[in-house]
Amino acid sequence: MGNFFVVVPSAGKQSEADKIFRSGLESAHQLGFAAAQLTARTEWASAAVYPRRNGSGSRIATDSGTGSWLLAIGSWFHRDGYTAGAESRLLGRYLAAGPAELSRELEGFFVIVIGDARTREVVTLTDLVGSCHGFVRASQNWTALSGSSLLLAALSDSTLDPVGCQEFLSTGIIYEDRTYYKEVRKLGPASIFRYRSGVNTGQQRYWQITDLDPESLNGEDSIRKLWAVLVRAVGRVRDSSLRPVCDLTGGYDSRVLTAAFLAVNAHFSTVVSGDPSCRDVVVSRGLAQQLSLPHLHVEPDVNITFEHLRKVLAFTDGECDLFEYARVLHVHEILSERFDLSINGSFGELARGYWWELLFPRAGARRRLDASMLARLRFAAHPTNVSIFRPELRLNLVDHFAATIERTNAGLFDLPNSLQVDHAYLMMRMQRWQGRIASSTNRLWPCLSPFLFSSVLETILQTQTFLRRRGLLVRKMLAEFQPQLARYPLEQGYPALPVTWRTIYRFWPVPVYYGKKLLKKGLLQLGYVDARRVPSVRSSKAIQFWKQEEAQALLRPAGMKSAALFDSTALEAFIERSRLGNFVPNGGWSRLLTLEYTLQVLDQLRPKWID
Numbered sequence: 001m002g003n004f005f006v007v008v009p010s011a012g013k014q015s016e017a018d019k020i021f022r023s024g025l026e027s028a029h030q031l032g033f034a035a036a037q038l039t040a041r042t043e044w045a046s047a048a049v050y051p052r053r054n055g056s057g058s059r060i061a062t063d064s065g066t067g068s069w070l071l072a073i074g075s076w077f078h079r080d081g082y083t084a085g086a087e088s089r090l091l092g093r094y095l096a097a098g099p100a101e102l103s104r105e106l107e108g109f110f111v112i113v114i115g116d117a118r119t120r121e122v123v124t125l126t127d128l129v130g131s132c133h134g135f136v137r138a139s140q141n142w143t144a145l146s147g148s149s150l151l152l153a154a155l156s157d158s159t160l161d162p163v164g165c166q167e168f169l170s171t172g173i174i175y176e177d178r179t180y181y182k183e184v185r186k187l188g189p190a191s192i193f194r195y196r197s198g199v200n201t202g203q204q205r206y207w208q209i210t211d212l213d214p215e216s217l218n219g220e221d222s223i224r225k226l227w228a229v230l231v232r233a234v235g236r237v238r239d240s241s242l243r244p245v246c247d248l249t250g251g252y253d254s255r256v257l258t259a260a261f262l263a264v265n266a267h268f269s270t271v272v273s274g275d276p277s278c279r280d281v282v283v284s285r286g287l288a289q290q291l292s293l294p295h296l297h298v299e300p301d302v303n304i305t306f307e308h309l310r311k312v313l314a315f316t317d318g319e320c321d322l323f324e325y326a327r328v329l330h331v332h333e334i335l336s337e338r339f340d341l342s343i344n345g346s347f348g349e350l351a352r353g354y355w356w357e358l359l360f361p362r363a364g365a366r367r368r369l370d371a372s373m374l375a376r377l378r379f380a381a382h383p384t385n386v387s388i389f390r391p392e393l394r395l396n397l398v399d400h401f402a403a404t405i406e407r408t409n410a411g412l413f414d415l416p417n418s419l420q421v422d423h424a425y426l427m428m429r430m431q432r433w434q435g436r437i438a439s440s441t442n443r444l445w446p447c448l449s450p451f452l453f454s455s456v457l458e459t460i461l462q463t464q465t466f467l468r469r470r471g472l473l474v475r476k477m478l479a480e481f482q483p484q485l486a487r488y489p490l491e492q493g494y495p496a497l498p499v500t501w502r503t504i505y506r507f508w509p510v511p512v513y514y515g516k517k518l519l520k521k522g523l524l525q526l527g528y529v530d531a532r533r534v535p536s537v538r539s540s541k542a543i544q545f546w547k548q549e550e551a552q553a554l555l556r557p558a559g560m561k562s563a564a565l566f567d568s569t570a571l572e573a574f575i576e577r578s579r580l581g582n583f584v585p586n587g588g589w590s591r592l593l594t595l596e597y598t599l600q601v602l603d604q605l606r607p608k609w610i611d
Contacts, residue, residue, distance in 0.1 A: 002052035002443040003033060003147040004071050006045060006113055008122050010198030013141040014043050017198070020142050020155055021046045027154040027605045032314040034058075044120040044196075047071060047113070054336050054445040061087035063095060067117035070094065073147050074110035074132040075240075075341075075448045083108075083240045084446075099123050099192045103206040107233070107453040109438060111147060111187070121196035128207055128454050129347075129426050130189030131435035132442070136200075137184050143198050147439065149179045149186070150317035150598065154605035158183050162393045163400075165565055169591045170384040170397055172321055173433045175404055180318070180595065189431055207454070209426075209461065210411065214419050215364070218464040223477050226351070226459045227260075233450040234260040241341040241446075244268045248295070250283035250491025252352060252474050253345030257450060259482035261343075262291070269294040269339065273331045279491045287488050298334055300327040306550040309597055315440040318598025323590040325440060336445040346434050347426075347451035351460045352471035355421050364465030368413040369420040375401035379428070385588055388570045404428065418465045472498060545593075546579050554596055561599035562592075 005024050009017030018041075025036060025048060034055075036048040049071045051058030061070045070091040077083045078090060094102050094114055103125050106112075111134040112125040124145060126134060137144045137152040146152050164178035177185045187193060190207035193200060217225060234257065237244065246261060247254045248270035261268050270293050272284035281297060288295035304326050312322045312329055335342060356363045358377055380397035389395075405424050412420050441447045450456060460468070467473045475498045478486035486496045494507045545551050557563060557572050578589045 002057060002073065003028075003050040003151075004048065004073055004111075004113060004145070005036075005050075005148075005151060006047040006115075006122060006145040008045050008143045008145075008195045008198055009043070010141050010143075013198065017142040018046070020144065021048075024048075024144065024146075024151060024155055027151055028148075030605055031148075031151065032311070042067075042115075042117075045115045045122050047115060049073075052443060052445055054340075056340070056446060057084065059085070059087055061091045063088075063091055063117075066095065068095060069115045069117075070112065072110055072112045073134075074108065074127065074442055075446050076106055076108045076110040076112065076127075077236050077240070077453070079105045079107070081236070083236065085240075094123075099125060100204065100206060103190075103192060107455065109442075109448055109452055113145065119196070121194055121201065124187065124193040124195070125206075126187050126189055126191050126193075127452070128190050128457065129435070129452065130187065130191075130431045131438055131452060133435055133439040134187040135179065135184055136187060136193075138198070138200070141198065143195050143200065145187075145195070147443075148317050149181070149184045149319065150313075150602060150605075152184045153179075153181045153602055156183075157606070158602070160562065160565060160599075162389075162565055163395070165562065165595060166386075166389060166393065166395050167400075168319070169588060169595060170386065170395075171379070171382075172324075172591060173429070173436075174319060175401075175428055175432055176407070180598070186432075189427060209419065209423050210415075212458060212462050214416050214462060215464050217459065217462045218467060222459070222463045222467060223473065223480065226456070226463070226473065227477050227481050229453070229455040229459050230256070230260050230450065231263050233453040233456055234266070235264040237341070237343065237448065237450055238264050238266040238268075243339045244341040244343055245271050245296070245335055245339040246343040247345060248272055248284045248288060248293075249345075250280040251345075252471060252490070252496060253348030253451070255287070255485055255490075255496060256348055256351075256474055256478065257343060257345050258287075258291070258293075259478060259485050260450070262482065268343075269296065271296045271298060271331075271335060273298045273300045275299070283489065283491050287485070290484070290488060296335075298331045300331050304545065306548060310601065313598060313601060315443045316436070318594055318601075319436050320440060320594075321590050322594045322597065325437070328437065328441065329444070332441055332444055332447075340446070342441065342445065342447040344447065344449050345451065346438070346449040347430065347457065348449070348474075350422055350425070350451075350457070351463075351468060351474050353418065353465070353468040355425060356418055356465075356469060359417055359421065362417065363469060364416045364418045366414060367417055369405070369409060369417045369424070371402040371405040371409070372398060374405055374421065374424060375399075379405070385574060388566050388574050390565065390567050393565060416465060418468075419461065422461060471496075551593070554600065555593060560596050561603060562596050 007017050007021040033050045036050055038048050049060055070087050075084055082089050109132045110127050111132050114123045116123055134147055135149045135152050144152055158181040161178055161182045164174045164180055167174050190205055192204045194202040246257055246268050248258055249272055270288050272281050274281045304323050308326050309322050312326045316325050376398045379401035386394055408424055408427050409420050438447055475496055478496050479498055489495055497503045555575050
């Protein structure tokens with residue numbers, strides 16, 4: 001399903017909780033959620049579920065013997081072979097085994113909520129990385145859960161979280177359990193949460209990276225094992241979908257999934273989006289033709305108007321840049337009319353030692369990760385206009401993200417530094433960035449990456465460092481099991497083969513490709529190319545958007561709902577520059593508009609009876 005809403009009343013506060021539940025249903029309707037399917041409302045919990053926009057996933061399972069119920073969003077797979085659509089069977093397994101055992105039997109992308117009538121509690125399970133987003137809000141009279149942070153913020157007065165807002169405006173991502181609002185928190189990864197009588201009565205992690213044995217898989221065994229678990233995961237996806245469509249770009253990860261789908265004799269199509277002349281699209285089209293696969297090319301550009309914004313907001317809660325996600329939504333709306341499942345290669349980059357170049361030449365050493373280095377080069381790598389924030393709220397982003405990395409990796413400092421990087425990447429960037437995009441798309445139709453299956457992810461994370469560096473694991477796997485795909489050039493011009501004396505002649509594009517990148521970087525640093533004069537899509541979009549009367553009204557500093565975050569003089573100057581076109585955009589303008597528009601919609605959603 002696409003979304004859910006659950007309210008757990010505090011003891012003796014059922015009438016207040018019922019009022020909040022009705023208010024939430026009305027807010028969901030105003031946001032454009034599909035008509036809700038309700039569970040039986042009891043004195044200990046009330047729940048509603050919302051199907052995806054394509055109509056799928058609207059079922060709630062109930063147990064007549066106990067009165068318990070279960071709902072699930074996302075795409076889950078049980079180790080015994082059943083999947084979404086078999087929620088009654090999943091509920092039966094929960095009643096027989098309990099949440100701890102059930103959670104270890106599940107794979108995929110999900111939030112599962114169980115109303116256990118035997119104990120009169122609500123139990124919530126999150127997926128391995130927390131990619132499928134769920135949120136919680138607690139008050140004196142009730143606790144509410146939902147897949148929508150905006151819906152929970154609308155239940156009562158909410159105050160801005162200056163850290164979460166500044167993270168979003170600076171980077172486009174909100175980290176840890178933060179949202180825009182102090183009162184609304186994101187549910188953590190790989191966890192079991194229990195709520196009874198309006199309070200959280202317990203939280204338990206069912207999976208942690210410390211459960212693994214790093215560096216335990218090596219050589220041919222690791223290559224064969226990764227292929228076996230990946231093919232098994234893709235086979236389960238194949239069995240759950242009649243019409244899947246798989247991303248196929250010029251890179252490694254989508255190519256690996258295409259190889260696995262071919263291995264299980266799946267009937268599937270491939271898709272790429274982008275400008276027809278870009279290398280990614282050209283390579284994708286050529287590879288699909290060589291493999292005789294049905295292939296689509298979708299151009300993602302869409303002119304954004306205020307009519308688009310509210311539509312996009314209903315998918316993202318405003319936690320994605322509305323301009324950026326509008327293009328993603330445009331592509332998926334086209335695909336959802338022809339297919340029933342979108343497959344992507346997210347998380348596959350971990351098999352290639354993603355970000356490990358920062359550890360050179362000591363990748364894999366058992367030494368504490370330099371959190372400041374990682375923060376500076378990856379999480380706060382792009383310059384942002386922090387001067388618009390009030391001085392007392394202003395973050396030093398490098399210090400802030402270094403502290404976040406340290407908290408995220410607490411207890412891992414004796415493990416290989418490569419695994420520490422993987423963990424920070426998974427639990428920070430992928431949980432909140434990729435997870436926000438995937439959770440938004442799930443409100444339209446099912447989407448999934450087989451790399452997120454625990455069997456696949458654990459195999460990757462336990463493979464020896466030397467084999468994952470520079471994509472060797474992936475290149476050897478393709479060369480052994482799908483050599484036709486390995487030989488075909490990547491976006492950069494060289495093949496997905498291991499480098500040997502027999503294949504080295506195929507890699508002549510490597511120095512050319514990286515030489516051009518270094519030359520461009522050097523010219524920018526030396527001032528021969530002015531970054532401010534590079535044509536920008538965001539800049540032109542900002543100028544065009546300012547021509548609309550709604551934009552002029554929305555970003556009028558004196559009336560902005562987010563004004564308390566900013567230095568008024570700096571904010572006015574920033575907005576004026578964007579109006580005049582004398583503007584170097586880095587996403588800050590569109591993110592500011594996203595935040596402000598979200599807050600203004602939120603103000604309209606709040607029920608008038610709330611003090």
